[in-house]
Amino acid sequence: MVAVIGVLGGVVGCGAGWLGRWVLGSVRRGVVVPRPWCELAVGVAWAWxxxxxxxxxxxxxxxxxxxxxxxxxxxxxCDVRAYRLPDVFTLPAYPVAAVLVGVAAVHRPGTWSGALVGALLLGGVYLLVRVLLPEAMGPGDVKLAGVLGLVVGAVSVGAVLVVMVVAALGTLAAASWRGRGAVPHGPVVLVPAWLVTAVAPGW
Incomplete structure (x- = not known):
């Protein structure tokens, strides 16, 4: 039964990935993504x-x-292919994430306090980096950081610090491997943030 649930989640996720790939190619400042990368990635995430x-x-x-x-x-x-994180995805994520955290807070008191601290911590650090070293942090990364801090902070504030460290190390490793040129930061912060939300909660 568990395996069937995982397969169903993967199938639905592949459909969501197909829709996402279509959206990416349709929105302003989007990108065209070849099959089946979005389908496979979302399918695996949703199966898990x-x-x-x-x-x-x-x-x-x-x-x-x-x-x-x-x-x-x-x-x-989008970040890997075009070095940008479009507002059409980052900005609507705030109200949606706030609603989901609000639902979680009904069942787990204290969720909101961690979420708000996480949003201020991750968003604030990224904003500071953007102000001090604008070439090291894009505006899209700052916008994304707030919503990631919100959902990761809902798990724990400590998890936000872990995500920050992992993302920084991942960016340094990618920059060292590439040697020169811009390095997309979005993936290296999105992956650990998702892992925290998908693995850590034992509620």
């Missing part, structure tokens, strides 16, 4: 969340890693 739900992840939290898995894949692909 489905398995976690089958293993006991609360329904009121599952929507968070599902949303982040979908939007995160689209943003990561």
């Amino acid at each position: 969340v489905a398995l976690r739900v089958a293993a006991g992840m609360p329904w009121w939290w599952a929507a968070v890693p599902l949303l982040l898995g979908w939007v995160g894949v689209l943003l990561a692909v």
